[in-house]
Amino acid sequence: MATPTLPPTVDAPVEQVDAAARYVEAFEMHDGTLLNGTNARLQGLRREAIERFEALGFPHRKAEAWKYTNITRTINRGYDLFLGQPEPDVTDADVAAERIPELDAHTVVLVNGRFDSERSTIGELPEGVRILPLAKAVEAEAELFDQHFAQYASFEDEVFTALNTAFVHDGVFVYVPERVALETPLHVINLVAADDDLLVQPRLLIVVEDGAQFKMVQTARSLGDGKTFTNVVTEAYVGRGAHVDIYEVQEDDAQASQVTTLQAHQKDDSVFRTSAFTFGGDVIRNNLNILPNGNHCESHLYGLFLGHGTTHIDSHTFVDHAQPDCFSNELYKGILDDQSTGVFNGKVLVRQDAQRINAYQSNKSIVLTETAQMYSKPELEIYADDVQCSHGATSGQLDDEGIFYLRSRGLSEERARAIMLMAFARDVVDTINIEPLRELVDQKLTARFRR
Amino acid sequence: MSTETQYLQDIADSDYEWGWTTDVEADTAPVGLTEDTVRFISAKKEEPEWMLEWRLKAFRHFMTLLEENDNYPQWPHLEYEVPDFQAISYYSAPKKKAKYDSLDEVDPELLDTFDRLGIPLGEQKRLAGVAVDAVIDSVSVATTFKEELAEQGIIFCSMGEAIENHPELVREYLGSVVPYTDNFYAALNSAVFSDGSFCYIPKGVRCPMELSTYFRINAAGTGQFERTLIVAEDDSYVSYLEGCTAPMREEHQLHAAVVEIVAKDNAEVKYSTIQNWYPGSKDGKGGVYNFVTKRGICQGDDSKISWTQLETGSAITWKYPSVILKGDRSVGEFYSVAFTKGHQQADTGTKMIHLGKDTKSTIISKGISGGRSNNSYRGLVKINKGAENARNFSQCDSMLLGDRCGAHTFPYIETGNQTAQVEHEATTTKVGEDQLFYCAQRGIGEDEAIKLIVNGFCQEILAHLPMEFAVEAKKLLSIELEGSVG
Numbered sequence: 046m047a048t049p050t051l052p053p054t055v056d057a058p059v060e061q062v063d064a065a066a067r068y069v070e071a072f073e074m075h076d077g078t079l080l081n082g083t084n085a086r087l088q089g090l091r092r093e094a095i096e097r098f099e100a101l102g103f104p105h106r107k108a109e110a111w112k113y114t115n116i117t118r119t120i121n122r123g124y125d126l127f128l129g130q131p132e133p134d135v136t137d138a139d140v141a142a143e144r145i146p147e148l149d150a151h152t153v154v155l156v157n158g159r160f161d162s163e164r165s166t167i168g169e170l171p172e173g174v175r176i177l178p179l180a181k182a183v184e185a186e187a188e189l190f191d192q193h194f195a196q197y198a199s200f201e202d203e204v205f206t207a208l209n210t211a212f213v214h215d216g217v218f219v220y221v222p223e224r225v226a227l228e229t230p231l232h233v234i235n236l237v238a239a240d241d242d243l244l245v246q247p248r249l250l251i252v253v254e255d256g257a258q259f260k261m262v263q264t265a266r267s268l269g270d271g272k273t274f275t276n277v278v279t280e281a282y283v284g285r286g287a288h289v290d291i292y293e294v295q296e297d298d299a300q301a302s303q304v305t306t307l308q309a310h311q312k313d314d315s316v317f318r319t320s321a322f323t324f325g326g327d328v329i330r331n332n333l334n335i336l337p338n339g340n341h342c343e344s345h346l347y348g349l350f351l352g353h354g355t356t357h358i359d360s361h362t363f364v365d366h367a368q369p370d371c372f373s374n375e376l377y378k379g380i381l382d383d384q385s386t387g388v389f390n391g392k393v394l395v396r397q398d399a400q401r402i403n404a405y406q407s408n409k410s411i412v413l414t415e416t417a418q419m420y421s422k423p424e425l426e427i428y429a430d431d432v433q434c435s436h437g438a439t440s441g442q443l444d445d446e447g448i449f450y451l452r453s454r455g456l457s458e459e460r461a462r463a464i465m466l467m468a469f470a471r472d473v474v475d476t477i478n479i480e481p482l483r484e485l486v487d488q489k490l491t492a493r494f495r496r
Numbered sequence: 497m498s499t500e501t502q503y504l505q506d507i508a509d510s511d512y513e514w515g516w517t518t519d520v521e522a523d524t525a526p527v528g529l530t531e532d533t534v535r536f537i538s539a540k541k542e543e544p545e546w547m548l549e550w551r552l553k554a555f556r557h558f559m560t561l562l563e564e565n566d567n568y569p570q571w572p573h574l575e576y577e578v579p580d581f582q583a584i585s586y587y588s589a590p591k592k593k594a595k596y597d598s599l600d601e602v603d604p605e606l607l608d609t610f611d612r613l614g615i616p617l618g619e620q621k622r623l624a625g626v627a628v629d630a631v632i633d634s635v636s637v638a639t640t641f642k643e644e645l646a647e648q649g650i651i652f653c654s655m656g657e658a659i660e661n662h663p664e665l666v667r668e669y670l671g672s673v674v675p676y677t678d679n680f681y682a683a684l685n686s687a688v689f690s691d692g693s694f695c696y697i698p699k700g701v702r703c704p705m706e707l708s709t710y711f712r713i714n715a716a717g718t719g720q721f722e723r724t725l726i727v728a729e730d731d732s733y734v735s736y737l738e739g740c741t742a743p744m745r746e747e748h749q750l751h752a753a754v755v756e757i758v759a760k761d762n763a764e765v766k767y768s769t770i771q772n773w774y775p776g777s778k779d780g781k782g783g784v785y786n787f788v789t790k791r792g793i794c795q796g797d798d799s800k801i802s803w804t805q806l807e808t809g810s811a812i813t814w815k816y817p818s819v820i821l822k823g824d825r826s827v828g829e830f831y832s833v834a835f836t837k838g839h840q841q842a843d844t845g846t847k848m849i850h851l852g853k854d855t856k857s858t859i860i861s862k863g864i865s866g867g868r869s870n871n872s873y874r875g876l877v878k879i880n881k882g883a884e885n886a887r888n889f890s891q892c893d894s895m896l897l898g899d900r901c902g903a904h905t906f907p908y909i910e911t912g913n914q915t916a917q918v919e920h921e922a923t924t925t926k927v928g929e930d931q932l933f934y935c936a937q938r939g940i941g942e943d944e945a946i947k948l949i950v951n952g953f954c955q956e957i958l959a960h961l962p963m964e965f966a967v968e969a970k971k972l973l974s975i976e977l978e979g980s981v982g
Contacts (some may be wrong), residue, residue, distance in 0.1 A: 202926075286929050305930065414914055415881060418910070419910070420911075422909070425903075426573075427894070427903045430896035430897070430901070432896075432925075435924070436905070436922050437919040437920060442914045
């Protein structure tokens with residue numbers, strides 16, 4: 046079956062293409078056929094989302110949230126919309142290459158946003174735990190689905206979330222019931238395989254009930270020659286006293302652009318941690334929104350991004366302290382080489398009456414070349430007085446004295462630089478609580494810095 | 497609430513009840529903004545043709561901005577109604593008529609406030625709107641100052657006089673740092689600016705006095721669209737103070753001033769501001785909109801521009817004194833205390849644009865918010881590609897004096913050179929219980945303790961003000977603090 050495509054863009058000059066209108070047209074074309082669904086609420090949501098999408102339109106550079114990231118070139122490409130059945134040009138070897146050595150994990154393989162049941166290997170799960178294709182969960186877990194889906198990732202002001210919601214078709218659904226600890230992490234492998242330009246929009250819904258524990262690793266890889274654009278939305282519900290860790294590794298695929306949105310909703314006494322490692326790509330925008338909606342929540346946000354070539358990496362974080370007595374800590378580090386661009390825009394909002402909040406935010410970056418750029422915008426917006434909030438941002442180059450010290454001990458300049466960079470990245474790498482993953486990230490970094 | 501604070505509120509409220517109505521006098525431009533308004537202003541001021549042309553260019557640009565709603569600056573963290581630009585009168589001649597005949601008629605509480613601030617008698621009269629006798633000390637002092645400055649070749653006069661007497665200088669520098677295309681309010685100011693100050697320090701001259709002193713005596717009635725231009729030639733130095741600690745009786749709600757500074761090789765300009773305009777009534781009605789574009793360019797090598805500000809007034813403040821560090825080894829500094837209470841909103845900060853090699857900038861900003869006010873720091877540090885070895889250090893501290901106010905920090909850091917070193921840090925805190933306890937132990941009451949702590953918090957900024965103003969500034973902060981801590 047042929048893959049449905051967006052209306053053609055062939056002759057229109059790039060500036061004149063109204064990318065948003067093409068998506069709306071595609072939606073209307075496939076609504077009720079390829080974008081079918083028996084869930085009435087989902088149908089309604091899709092319709093609302095596409096209307097919201099149309100009203101918002103794609104961001105232009107005047108929009109404060111997109112000040113440093115020009116997404117126009119990325120969205121204006123005439124992507125295929127992968128709405129048909131998967132005809133994956135993916136081999137078992139491709140999947141095997143993405144597995145993390147030594148890691149005992151339940152593995153879910155998403156091929157172009159579709160849950161590939163044949164290649165996914167889910168081991169024995171504790172009672173009540175569900176790991177399902179999202180497309181199946183709509184019906185199989187209808188009650189949970191309706192209760193949580195699109196409840197956290199609002200598309201009111203987020204155009205990419207609106208687009209994802211309008212075209213939602215598959216992804217992963219995870220449910221961990223009360224007081225169950227899923228010891229073995231879930232590894233979600235996102236494979237995007239295309240010889241033509243392709244847009245994929247997977248959706249993840251993770252529900253971790255009171256007192257439960259869950260860890261997830263997400264990795265992404267582009268195969269094939271086409272330019273790919275992944276617009277993924279992940280919603281995580283973290284119940285009272287629950288612990289959730291989410292790790293993300295974005296591989297260095299020059300043809301891959303990504304907009305990722307991770308929305309976490311925390312209840313009382315819960316702990317949410319996330320660490321993102323970005324090794325490259327075309328245009329990468331990672332949105333991370335955390336709402337600690339309860340007392341005594343702990344939120345940890347870490348990120349390490351390495352730019353080279355012309356990679357553009359934008360980390361956009363938002364911690365919305367709506368309730369008192371919470372703690373959040375944020376550390377983002379960047380190393381920018383060649384002509385790459387790094388952006389960090391982090392915001393901590395402390396709402397009125399959310400007293401006794403401790404919130405820390407730090408962004409540090411190293412710019413290695415004359416042509417690389419770093420834009421940093423750490424923001425604090427505070428409406429409560431009994432708080433301890435601080436943020437810091439630094440930008441600089443490797444310390445000459447440090448290099449000299451290492452060289453005076455017989456190390457080559459390359460080696461000395463590699464050690465210094467490794468040391469810089471160390472504290473973010475150390476936030477990984479899954480040993481084999483930490484090893485893997487370590488190896489990738491070592492390989493990168495030795496180049 | 498103490499009587500002083502109450503009084504300041506009252507006096508302000510009562511003033512403004514009539515202050516914003518437009519008197520239709522002969523010297524007042526009709527309401528609205530058209531090309532004729534600009535011609536009217538230019539004609540009133542008897543300006544040469546080139547000046548009119550300059551204004552008209554700006555006016556046409558402003559009208560194109562006005563046509564599309566998109567062009568109105570929406571990004572500040574402020575909530576207010578956009579002024580209706582066709583409902584404003586853009587020119588009224590400075591009022592010369594005195595309101596009172598002697599100080600005895602002035603409300604004694606206002607005089608008390610002046611006394612507490614330590615304002616000299618002659619000045620009290622001017623501030624309170626009393627007819628000033630031509631022979632009182634201040635005026636003769638001013639004349640002496642004028643002679644002393646002229647001897648050194650320093651030009652210091654109103655913008656109007658400068659256009660008439662030094663057109664070559666004005667033409668060369670006016671709009672060279674803040675072109676009319678710069679932003680919405682810069683365009684408006686360029687079209688309709690009323691008056692302002694012009695200051696030229698020749699090569700090698702160190703201005704023998706704080707121009708502030710002079711300014712305080714002479715600069716009344718410059719109108720709502722002030723335009724200031726300071727040019728410091730090679731190896732010169734000048735310190736300039738704008739504004740005044742005393743509660744200002746301003747007659748216009750919208751103030752859009754432009755200040756431009758040019759510093760040549762090895763020159764240094766120090767610009768200090770104290771702003772205490774009407775902040776609006778206690779329930780947030782009225783108050784001055786203060787939309788200011790201030791920018792200096794360190795054009796020459798080894799030059800330095802330093803901004804120091806104490807902002808306590810205005811309902812809405814929107815102000816980013818900036819420095820373009822073009823010359824090699826040039827230095828930019830920004831020291832700011834912004835205090836908001838009641839329903840005041842301030843979005844203020846700076847921009848440091850590093851272009852030259854080995855350039856350095858320092859930003860120290862202290863925000864204090866009380867009541868239901870919102871106080872934001874917004875600052876840009878931009879290191880351009882060619883700015884080798886640029887350094888920046890920024891520190892933004894906020895203090896909250898209540899649980900219904902907001903303190904925000906929005907720094908923008910753009911690094912385009914690998915040799916740059918940029919550091920930014922910000923903290924938000926409240927007055928510590930332990931600090932209050934420590935004071936209470938030593939017999940210092942809560943009110944006094946808070947004044948002490950807040951003054952300590954601002955100390956490193958106030959220390960950068962010219963000495964006599966530093967003393968006044970401290971007193972002003974103390975008065976403002978009264979009754980703002982709940």
